Amino acid sequence: MRVKKIAIIGGGTAGWLAANHLAVELRAEQDLSITVIESPEIGIIGVGEGTVPHIRKSLQKFGISEAELLATCDTTFKVGIKFIDWMAPAAQRVDNAYYHPFASPYPGGIDTTALYLQQAASTDFSAVSEVPSLADAMRSPKWISSAAYEGPVNYAYHFNAVKFGQLLAKNAREKLGVQHLQATLVDAQRNEQGDIECLLTQSGEKLHFDFYVDCSGFHSLLLGRLLQVPFVDKSHQILTDSALAVQIPTDTRLEIPPYTVAKAHSAGWLWDIPLTHRRGVGFVYASAHLTENQALQGLAAHVGVPADSLSPRKIPMKIGYREKFWCKNVVALGLAQGFVEPLEATSIFVTDLAAELFARNFSREKAGMAAAAAYCNKVVSYTWERVMDFVQLHYCISDRRDSEFWRLNTERPQLSEVLAERLEMWRFNAPKKSDFFSRFDLFDVENFLFVLYGMKYETAPRAMTMNEVQVFKSELQKIRIHEQRLAGELIGHREWLDGFNAAYLQMQQV
Numbered sequence: 001m002r003v004k005k006i007a008i009i010g011g012g013t014a015g016w017l018a019a020n021h022l023a024v025e026l027r028a029e030q031d032l033s034i035t036v037i038e039s040p041e042i043g044i045i046g047v048g049e050g051t052v053p054h055i056r057k058s059l060q061k062f063g064i065s066e067a068e069l070l071a072t073c074d075t076t077f078k079v080g081i082k083f084i085d086w087m088a089p090a091a092q093r094v095d096n097a098y099y100h101p102f103a104s105p106y107p108g109g110i111d112t113t114a115l116y117l118q119q120a121a122s123t124d125f126s127a128v129s130e131v132p133s134l135a136d137a138m139r140s141p142k143w144i145s146s147a148a149y150e151g152p153v154n155y156a157y158h159f160n161a162v163k164f165g166q167l168l169a170k171n172a173r174e175k176l177g178v179q180h181l182q183a184t185l186v187d188a189q190r191n192e193q194g195d196i197e198c199l200l201t202q203s204g205e206k207l208h209f210d211f212y213v214d215c216s217g218f219h220s221l222l223l224g225r226l227l228q229v230p231f232v233d234k235s236h237q238i239l240t241d242s243a244l245a246v247q248i249p250t251d252t253r254l255e256i257p258p259y260t261v262a263k264a265h266s267a268g269w270l271w272d273i274p275l276t277h278r279r280g281v282g283f284v285y286a287s288a289h290l291t292e293n294q295a296l297q298g299l300a301a302h303v304g305v306p307a308d309s310l311s312p313r314k315i316p317m318k319i320g321y322r323e324k325f326w327c328k329n330v331v332a333l334g335l336a337q338g339f340v341e342p343l344e345a346t347s348i349f350v351t352d353l354a355a356e357l358f359a360r361n362f363s364r365e366k367a368g369m370a371a372a373a374a375y376c377n378k379v380v381s382y383t384w385e386r387v388m389d390f391v392q393l394h395y396c397i398s399d400r401r402d403s404e405f406w407r408l409n410t411e412r413p414q415l416s417e418v419l420a421e422r423l424e425m426w427r428f429n430a431p432k433k434s435d436f437f438s439r440f441d442l443f444d445v446e447n448f449l450f451v452l453y454g455m456k457y458e459t460a461p462r463a464m465t466m467n468e469v470q471v472f473k474s475e476l477q478k479i480r481i482h483e484q485r486l487a488g489e490l491i492g493h494r495e496w497l498d499g500f501n502a503a504y505l506q507m508q509q510v
């Protein structure tokens with residue numbers, strides 16, 4: 001039997017990412033329709049505003065112009081994350097901060113980690129890259145003349161989540177022929193094999209499709225509620241479970257940081273994401289260790305306003321993932337499939353990759369689905385496990401002991417076997433590419449190096465030959481020269497965006 005009609009349930013970022021991926025991968029297929037069904041009553045979560053560079057590849061693949069993304073979604077550039085207060089205060093730590101930039105930790109392609117380890121007490125690991133100092137100077141990652149989706153500094157975006165969803169939707173509908181239906185679903189019917197046969201709407205209609213992509217957010221309507229695919233709970237590894245989110249207008253004359261701020265506090269951390277005209281600020285915390293009122297006070301203190309002047313949205317977070325993401329004739333993507341708290345902006349990244357994986361492995365012949373499902377389920381579970389590890393790393397290697405939350409995270413962390421093994425290995429040998437044996441380790445040696453040594457993880461230094469020391473120093477020197485050259489060439493982030501937006505507006509008026 002051939003699949004002729006695919007339904008995507010949910011019109012959030014996940015739903016429209018899935019629609020674009022499927023429509024692009026299946027564009028040559030005849031007599032196949034893709035329909036996004038979205039409830040007019042149930043809104044989208046609307047908080048996914050930070051991304052990682054992989055999103056550029058997907059947007060290009062969908063045929064979305066970078067200019068439109070920049071002009072219509074209050075978009076700013078993101079060259080990485082600045083982590084503040086993730087360690088106990090210490091005299092030698094300037095601002096008690098470190099960067100995880102979207103950059104290579106190998107200057108000139110060479111692994112200089114051994115040199116850093118020998119000088120760890122007096123050196124910042126992030127000196128292996130030019131990006132942190134350019135970020136501190138709030139430079140744009142692109143030259144004015146840079147081509148779309150390119151720049152001398154690797155980058156992702158911050159954007160308004162609602163507007164980003166609308167851009168994806170417009171592209172899917174207008175360029176890729178995806179259909180759009182407004183309906184609130186209340187149930188679904190299954191056939192004898194247990195496959196979903198049709199969806200039931202609030203107004204009593206039955207909507208028949210051959211395949212269903214569940215992007216219904218935390219509701220997980222089909223995979224979770226109807227098919228009862230078990231949830232792999234990860235709350236023992238990641239202790240944060242709540243967030244308070246607000247939007248704060250910004251003075252448009254001020255410079256825009258080209259990075260996300262992730263600032264730790266006594267029971268979690270807060271994000272500060274700059275868009276062109278506002279900031280998205282969110283206080284992530286463990287409700288077992290902080291009351292909502294204490295979280296509100298912390299949020300207000302960061303924003304610099306009285307707590308009673310803020311009306312943040314409270315968002316409970318369920319940390320974990322569904323044991324299978326593909327079951328019967330249903331695939332779940334986005335929050336319906338899994339979630340780890342927003343540190344490192346993993347959610348849109350995993351959704352994007354899982355959507356692409358599914359679209360590439362999708363077979364219109366139902367007979368071809370079981371094998372694809374078995375393979376994809378293995379891949380996605382592995383991906384989630386390693387993403388959880390990477391997020392937990394930020395907590396478990398800290399030297400903070402100033403609250404029960406930090407003591408639990410650092411003295412009694414519940415680590416996966418893989419992370420425990422890796423951390424033990426890395427006490428004696430710095431991480432290397434070969435420690436990460438799967439391409440589904442979405443965060444690999446490059447990311448781990450910046451976080452581990454940004455947080456001063458202690459690895460025994462190895463001996464170096466005189467020649468190695470010379471080569472390493474020379475490569476690091478070249479980075480400083482390149483950094484100075486770029487600092488002279490790249491203009492301010494705000495200036496770049498203002499100039500671009502003014503030119504874009506003018507072009508629209510011609």
Ligand SMILES: Cc1cc2nc3c(=O)[nH]c(=O)nc-3n(C[C@H](O)[C@H](O)[C@H](O)COP(=O)(O)OP(=O)(O)OC[C@H]3O[C@@H](n4cnc5c(N)ncnc54)[C@H](O)[C@@H]3O)c2cc1C
Pocket residue numbers: 009010011012013014015037038039040041042043044045046047048049050051161183184185186215216217218219221243245282315317333334335336342345346347348349351
């Ligand atoms: C606090 C927080 C901060 C985050 N920050 C980031 C970040 O910085 N970066 C990042 O990558 N990700 C982040 N995320 C995750 C990000 O928000 C999501 O990955 C992204 O928004 C995708 O959500 P979604 O489309 O799965 O769900 P939603 O946006 O919730 O969309 C669900 C859709 O399903 C529809 N729906 C639900 N029930 C029904 C029904 N009965 N009938 C019909 N339709 C229905 C709704 O109408 C809606 O269209 C964050 C998440 C949280 C909780």
